[in-house]
Amino acid sequence: MRVNFVLSEVATGLRRNLTMTVAMILTTAISLGLMGTGLLIAGMISDMKEIYYDKVQVSIFLADDVTDEQRTAIETQLSDSPEVASFVYESKEEAYERFQQQFSQQPELVENTPPDALPESFRVELVNPERYSVVAAEFPNGQNGVDQVRDEGDFLDRLFSLLNGARNATIAVAVVQALAALLLISNTIQLAAFNRRNETNIMRLVGASRWYTQLPFILEAALAGLIGALLAVGGLVLTKVLFVDKTLAGPIKAGIIPPVDWSAIATISPIIAAAGVGLAAVAAYVTLRLYVRL
Amino acid sequence: MIELQHVTKLYPASARPALDDVSTEIDKGEFVFLIGSSGSGKSTFLRLLLKEDDPTRGTVVVNGKTLNTMSKWQVPKLRRTMGCVFQDFRLLRNRTVAENVAFALEVINKPHRTIKRVVPEVLEMVGLEGKAARLPHELSGGEQQRVAIARAFVNRPLVLLADEPTGNLDPETSEGIMLLLERINRTGTTVIMATHDYHIVDSMRRRVIELNGGQITRDQSRGVYGVGR
Ligand SMILES: Nc1ncnc2c1ncn2[C@@H]1O[C@H](COP(=O)(O)OP(=O)(O)OP(=O)(O)O)[C@@H](O)[C@H]1O
Ligand SMILES: [Mg+2]
Numbered sequence: 001m002r003v004n005f006v007l008s009e010v011a012t013g014l015r016r017n018l019t020m021t022v023a024m025i026l027t028t029a030i031s032l033g034l035m036g037t038g039l040l041i042a043g044m045i046s047d048m049k050e051i052y053y054d055k056v057q058v059s060i061f062l063a064d065d066v067t068d069e070q071r072t073a074i075e076t077q078l079s080d081s082p083e084v085a086s087f088v089y090e091s092k093e094e095a096y097e098r099f100q101q102q103f104s105q106q107p108e109l110v111e112n113t114p115p116d117a118l119p120e121s122f123r124v125e126l127v128n129p130e131r132y133s134v135v136a137a138e139f140p141n142g143q144n145g146v147d148q149v150r151d152e153g154d155f156l157d158r159l160f161s162l163l164n165g166a167r168n169a170t171i172a173v174a175v176v177q178a179l180a181a182l183l184l185i186s187n188t189i190q191l192a193a194f195n196r197r198n199e200t201n202i203m204r205l206v207g208a209s210r211w212y213t214q215l216p217f218i219l220e221a222a223l224a225g226l227i228g229a230l231l232a233v234g235g236l237v238l239t240k241v242l243f244v245d246k247t248l249a250g251p252i253k254a255g256i257i258p259p260v261d262w263s264a265i266a267t268i269s270p271i272i273a274a275a276g277v278g279l280a281a282v283a284a285y286v287t288l289r290l291y292v293r294l
Numbered sequence: 295m296i297e298l299q300h301v302t303k304l305y306p307a308s309a310r311p312a313l314d315d316v317s318t319e320i321d322k323g324e325f326v327f328l329i330g331s332s333g334s335g336k337s338t339f340l341r342l343l344l345k346e347d348d349p350t351r352g353t354v355v356v357n358g359k360t361l362n363t364m365s366k367w368q369v370p371k372l373r374r375t376m377g378c379v380f381q382d383f384r385l386l387r388n389r390t391v392a393e394n395v396a397f398a399l400e401v402i403n404k405p406h407r408t409i410k411r412v413v414p415e416v417l418e419m420v421g422l423e424g425k426a427a428r429l430p431h432e433l434s435g436g437e438q439q440r441v442a443i444a445r446a447f448v449n450r451p452l453v454l455l456a457d458e459p460t461g462n463l464d465p466e467t468s469e470g471i472m473l474l475l476e477r478i479n480r481t482g483t484t485v486i487m488a489t490h491d492y493h494i495v496d497s498m499r500r501r502v503i504e505l506n507g508g509q510i511t512r513d514q515s516r517g518v519y520g521v522g523r
Pocket of ligand 2: 336337338457
């Protein structure tokens with residue numbers, strides 16, 4: 001395979017239909033950028049679930065002066081209750097550890113919080129989350145060593161459904177954009193094949209292999225896909241620096257929203273690049289197969 | 295070497311077949327004129343030999359290979375044993391004479407060294423040794439056709455197919471082209487040439503296959519263009 005030949009064909013092809021190439025690259029970039037955003041939100045959701053304790057629906061915070069008997073009684077009552085699917089006990093030390101982790105970005109806050117300031121608690125998963133009030137009634141606030149019972153599920157459900165919605169919406173828009181990008185790629189390749197029909201006709205007649213004839217077109221599309229992917233990654237970096245790190249600095253510091261790490265962008269960049277290159281190449285190949293006689 | 299058995303070609307759009315139950319045999323090293331009025335099926339005949347198209351019925355055999363059963367990926371290999379020349383030359387406008395000829399070898403992965411050696415040889419053979427660096431538009435029609443012939447012959451094909459190669463040329467230039475094709479034929483290459491040029495057919499006295507409405511109406515060795523003319 002003559003690398004020079006193939007590369008010069010690719011370059012000529014891209015230059016000859018510059019407007020189409022630009023349109024193809026931009027739609028690809030937008031689609032991939034949205035896909036990356038979707039992936040980042042998905043990663044964020046799983047980070048948040050870790051922060052907020054996956055599946056915990058009810059927290060029973062114990063009073064500071066709870067006795068061992070009271071604690072054992074509550075534990076027994078939880079184990080015996082048909083409403084309870086599972087539960088874990090979190091001691092003051094564990095609560096403090098989790099707090100440290102959650103607020104690692106704010107060392108002053110952690111320093112000013114004494115290790116025993118956080119209450120011990122039972123984290124409870126219900127068989128049916130909607131029966132929260134029945135369970136809450138079994139542990140009246142301020143009695144038998146119980147300080148407070150809180151329905152976490154309600155808040156978490158709303159939060160996660162919001163985030164899932166955001167993720168699904170971005171991915172849906174990304175898919176629509178991807179469709180537009182694929183059609184543009186297909187169109188560009190048809191145009192490129194038309195522009196180079198003299199060359200490809202001769203290649204066909206002198207017995208060049210199909211692969212040899214197709215490769216410049218496929219590489220042309222793949223290169224456009226790669227440039228689109230690079231633009232998309234650039235867009236994500238800009239979004240992080242200009243939007244997430246600035247506008248969302250408060251909630252991130254407070255540990256409500258996990259930060260978008262560079263490592264997360266580094267992880268999804270190759271995925272975006274592979275998707276861009278792969279989809280473009282496949283679209284080109286299919287187009288050549290279906291519409292172009294080589 | 296080339297054999298057609300009861301070959302019928304019906305294009306999808308038309309009711310009348312372009313080739314209608316054609317059977318013939320062409321031996322290695324033969325020089326054959328394919329004549330007949332416009333639309334009689336000459337180009338279709340050549341296209342089937344290249345497997346540019348498949349016959350509707352019948353079998354086509356080239357170089358001992360049955361084209362009907364040949365798979366798609368074997369077609370390039372078949373075409374490397376055949377050269378084609380057309381009325382409109384089909385040169386690449388942005389490439390020089392030498393590059394046009396080299397193109398045919400580059401795209402089938404011939405080594406650089408071979409290309410460097412073979413291209414000047416074949417250009418000399420077609421009489422264009424001094425014009426290797428010219429672009430097609432800097433050449434006369436006859437010279438352009440010589441480039442096309444050089445490109446078709448540079449890989450030493452077993453068969454050379456020529457579809458009205460002199461159709462755009464004056465009689466004198468045509469004669470030069472015919473001398474060239476004869477010379478190629480003398481190297482052992484089978485030449486099949488579709489033409490309307492009765493001067494050429496009459497003066498060369500080679501085998502003539504005449505098509506009429508897709509059927510062979512005459513097959514004559516050392517034939518002329520029109521019977522009784
Ligand atoms: N691609 C095609 N699709 C449909 N019909 C075709 C096609 N190519 C040729 N034909 C028809 O097949 C018949 C034979 O055409 P062909 O080109 O083989 O004739 P020809 O002898 O080469 O004519 P000419 O001397 O004008 O070149 C004609 O009726 C033509 O209209
Ligand atoms: Mg014809």
